[in-house]
Amino acid sequence: MYDELKQDVMKQSKGIGIDKIGFASVDVFTTLKERLKVQQENQYQSGFEKGTIEERTTPRKLMPEAQSIISIALAYPSKLENAPRSTKGDRRGQFCRASWGTDYHHILREKLEQLGEYLKEKHPDTQYKIMVDTGELSDKEVAVRAGIGFTGKNTVLITPEFGSYVYLGEMITNIPFEPDQPLEEDCGNCNLCVDTCPTGALIQGGQLNAQKCIAFLTQTKDFLPDDYRKKIGNRLYGCDTCQVVCPRNKGKNFHLHEEMEPDPEVVKPRLKPLLRISNREFKETFGPMAGSWRGKKPIQRNAIIALANYKDETAVDELIDVMKHDPRLVIRGTAAWALGKIGSESGKTAILEAKEKETDESVLAEMEKGLEFFTAPLS
Structure with a gap:
């Protein structure tokens, strides 16, 4: 039966x-x-x-x-049709495929x-x-x-x-269905994912240190550790590197479910508008996707880091406004760090001004990091 x-x-x-x-x-x-x-x-x-x-x-x-x-x-x-381009002065971030x-x-x-x-x-x-x-x-x-x-x-x-x-x-x-047989396959000698993981989160084949995985780091709500800020690039949520390099995924791109089709403008959004997006706008735009489950704060923090990694000088005025007026410590502090990373003189002046009024030690530490970029030797 x-x-x-x-x-x-x-x-x-x-x-x-x-x-x-x-x-x-x-x-x-x-x-x-x-x-x-x-x-x-x-x-x-x-x-x-x-x-x-x-x-x-x-x-x-x-x-x-x-x-x-x-x-x-x-x-x-796995493929985004009509993907919008990220251009100078109009930079974009990205959500991983599992959030489309x-x-x-x-x-x-x-x-x-x-x-x-x-x-x-x-x-x-x-x-x-x-x-x-x-x-x-x-x-x-x-x-x-x-x-x-x-x-x-x-x-x-x-x-x-x-x-x-x-x-x-x-x-x-509670039904005793006959179990199926597991597949007798493995990755063989291929080690591409381990070798190309941006943070070395794959300790060895099949063992992940989640604390170092970008997919996890993009979902945290605190200050992102310094060592990982450059490595997340323009990622707003998740990471696809270990899947993209996998030979088993070559040519795999299935569009079998209409509800899984991504909106290019949502999964590759402009970064600067994310700095001032309201809770309502965030919920309406990103609420239906898996990448919104931690709320807008991690996405905004990651957007600030992405703008810093792009060294986008067109974002300086908005970052100054965020640093001076955002009530959230992580967002305020990350904006100060980003201004230093971008390296404009107006950013430096703004950090010095804001530093005089700032009372939180964690934000002050980020301001110091930002100011250090202006004295660090060029590499």
Whole structure:
């Protein structure tokens, strides 16, 4: 009976727009458990993780009746059509591909809910628990066990059909579906992602230090550590480097879901307008995408750093205004640093003036960093 139900579910999944589906056991993820212990010991975790190590590796801790897990994958686009150009005086930032279009959490959760409703119709005693990215289980580890793909040295899931440009989600169920076989593939001798990671966050193939990963750093809300400011370039949210260089992603560009199509002006926005965007404007423009979940503060901080990396002198007046009047310490201080990085005399004068009135030690420290650019030897 369950074999037939499994076939029905697979057929239904295609009908509702799921690109790949696989079935996994609810056995403890023992290898992951050991890796998480090492990650915790070395303080490699991001802090965004949910649950204890036991909860993250033992499905029955989350659902005692669990008998199997259904894993799904949806492919997203990797190429931006009609991408606007970033030009002198009109510089732009960028959101990573995983943040294009409508927030994938909503898209996958809706697909899984549809699948859950179908299961209840076919098997009224069905119980299920849905997770997409923010749950305790590792979407990637479930997908690997379910035969959806394999883990690359860049720590992301790679599928034969779509490369790593896929969103993942899963459903724990009380139905004993027969598990699928994991793929017997790996990256072989390729080490491009490890070698090209801008911050060296990939410690070795398959081990990530999230604290050094640009994708994580762009989502933090405090001052960005000095060592990483140049390295984030013009990234506003996320990082695609380890995916872009991956040979398995060559030629992979799928436009299968209309809701995932990016608006070029939103995913490559002008930087200067971001400095003065209101909460309402931010919510209306960026609210529907995954990259907005931390609010506008990290995006604005990253935009300021991007303008500094571009040495955009046309942004000096606006940065001065931000430094003098923004009530947020991180934004005010980062603007002072950026003015020093850009290096205009009007910026220097403004920092000296603002320094006389500033009372916060962290902002004053950033002002000192900004002023140091004017005395540092040219390299």
